[in-house]
Amino acid sequence: MDFACCPYARRVFRYGIAALVAGGVLAAAGLALAQEPAGGPTFTKDVLPILQRSCQQCHRPGSVAPMSLLTYRDVRPWARAIRDRTAQREMPPWFIERNVGVRAFKEDPSLTDAEIATIGAWVEAGAPRGNPADAPPPIELADLDDWRIGTPEWIVELPEEQTVGAVDADRWLNIWADSRLTEDRYIKAVETKPSPGAYPVVHHVATSMLWENEDGEEGGGFLNEYAMGKNGDIFPDGTGRLIRAGTQIRFNMHYSSVGEETRDRTRVGFQFYPPGHVPERVLISRHVGDSFDTLDIRAGEDNARSDGYYVLPEPTQVTGFQPHMHIRGKRMCVEAIRPSGAIETLSCTGHNFGWHIVYNYADHEAPLLPAGTILHVIGWHDNTAANRYNPDPKNWVGFGNRSIDDMSFAWMSFFHMPEDEYERRLEARAQSTND
Ligand code: HEC
Structure with a gap:
């Protein structure tokens, strides 16, 4: 030059x-x-164990999530997105508020504040890999096609195969199927599963039952929730849920396209108690706190509140709940008002229309409540444009079945028990917390 x-x-x-x-x-x-920070968090030592516990059951090839998070190579390009989604508590999908109510749940994939901070610090430091020798061995991910409840003795499928196009918008469908049961049975275990190969498009399924007795009364209730990573419900010994002859099963499906036409025929599988056997404790799932007349959400309103109540007729152990709201649902709390007047919050949870999660309480913390307790369900809706699912913030919204109408109730699962058993259980709880 x-x-x-x-x-x-x-x-x-x-x-x-x-x-x-x-x-x-x-x-x-x-x-x-x-590559080798002095003492800072690394992928192999600090981040991988978190991903193994809370992410990989969904984020692996052939599954529902958009990308795999098995290896450093898989994870590195997503480091920032992982930091953001975990910091917002959008991932893993689990929206329980951690500072109120019951703390222990079954199959809780959520991260502690410390784990979220670790991920944040790791991304801040440039997402270093660290020493490969620090990596825990890969976890064994269950085969997607395995029934976790064992091979079911009874299977009910969607009446027809569903086709999810390569680029369809997300769809939420209610599809009814005949259980074909000719006698009443008690369910010991239940699990819902997409067809083999359809896992990527089945974002979510909630199944419920509807039957009519001789007097024309309707019954049924919540049955099971499918989400990748949930293992089906195996009820504790001596506990079962009734399914009546002639029950219709409703599959509430959430399909998402993945760029490839995919066919699905989701099934629900059952293990039963022997015919005629009535288990000692019958699990009930029912709507609690419906707000048929009181749901009143003005155009553009945020935090529109509605309240509903249900009185427990007998001593009760609550095993779990699922908030039921539609597109504008934002948050729900369930509290127990004891006959003494004492009020305790059982749980508060955010609501995300993209996920319909059942929160099952760990047995040792499942609320034990005396007869006469009032369950109080409080729902909050967001009818503003900030709610990304909201089709029209300019409209008033009330209670209704269409997903553009809204609802607020909790599916609550519980079993009743006689007074003396209630006392015994209370006693046992007190013992174990004293130990
Ligand atoms: C129950 C299944 C499930 C679990 C568990 C889960 N994810 Fe996801 N994840 C999904 C699905 C499905 C999506 C696609 C979009 C959506 O539904 O939000 C997603 C999306 C994401 C995204 C956004 C991807 C994009 O395209 O921008 C990130 C980042 C993410 N997940 C990280 C995580 C991390 C980190 C964990 C664990 C701490 C985790 N996920 C646990 C199912 C899951």
């Missing part, structure tokens, strides 16, 4: 090169630092 015209330019050029080289060395040093 000829700098004869202008020595100054030559100097700048030369220093520029030197600076570039120095910068390169520094960058390389930085890279080396990122």
Whole structure:
């Protein structure tokens, strides 16, 4: 290059090169630092164990989530998105408020504040891989096609195969199927499963039952929730849920396209108690706190509140709940008002229309409530444009079946028990917390 015209330019050029080289060395040093930080969190030591416990059952090939998070190579491009989604508590999908009510749940994939901070610090430090020798062995992910409740003795399928197009919008469908049961049975275990190969498009399924008795009265209730990573419900010994002859099963399906036409015929599988056997404790699932007349959500309103109540006729152990709201649902709390007047919050949870999660209480913390307790369900709806599912914030919304109408109730699952058993259970609880 000829700098004869202008020595100054030559100097700048030369220093520029030197600076570039120095910068390169520094960058390389930085890279080396990122590979082996002194004491900071690394992928292999700190982040991978979190992903194994809380993410990989969904984020693996052939599953529902958009990308795999099995290896460093898989994870690295998503580091920032992982930090953001975990910090917002959008991932893993689990919206229980952690600072109120019952703390212990079955199959709780949620992250602790410390785990979220670890992920944040790791991304901040450049998402270093760390020492491969620190990595825990890969976890054994169950075969997607395995029934976790064992091979079912009775299977009810969607009446017809559903086709999810390559680029359809998300769809929420209610599809009814005949159980074909000719006698009443008590369910010991139940699990819902998409067809083999359909896992990527079946975002979510909730199944429920509807039957009519001889007097024309309707009954039924919530049956089971399918989400990747949930293992079906195996009820504790001596506990069962009734399904009557002639029951119709409703599959509430949430389908999402994945760029490839996919067919699905989701099934629900059952294990039963022997015919005629009535288990000691019968699990009930029912709507609690419906707000048929009181749901009143003005156009553009946020935090529109509605209340509903249900009185427990007998001593009760609550085993779990699922908020039921539609597109504008935002948050729900369930509290127990004891006959003494004492009020305790059982749970509060955010509501995300994309996920319909059942929260099952760990047995040792499942609320034990005396007869006469009032379950109080409080729902909040967001009818503003900030709710990304909201089709029309300019409309008033009330109670109704269409998903553009709304609802607020909790599916609550519980069993009743005689007074003396209630006393015994209370006693046992007190013992175990004293230990
Ligand atoms: C129950 C299944 C499930 C679990 C568990 C889960 N995910 Fe997801 N994840 C999904 C699905 C499905 C999506 C696609 C979009 C949606 O539904 O939000 C997603 C989306 C994401 C995204 C956004 C991807 C994008 O396209 O921007 C990130 C990041 C993510 N998940 C990270 C995680 C992390 C980290 C964990 C564990 C701490 C986790 N997920 C646990 C199912 C799951």
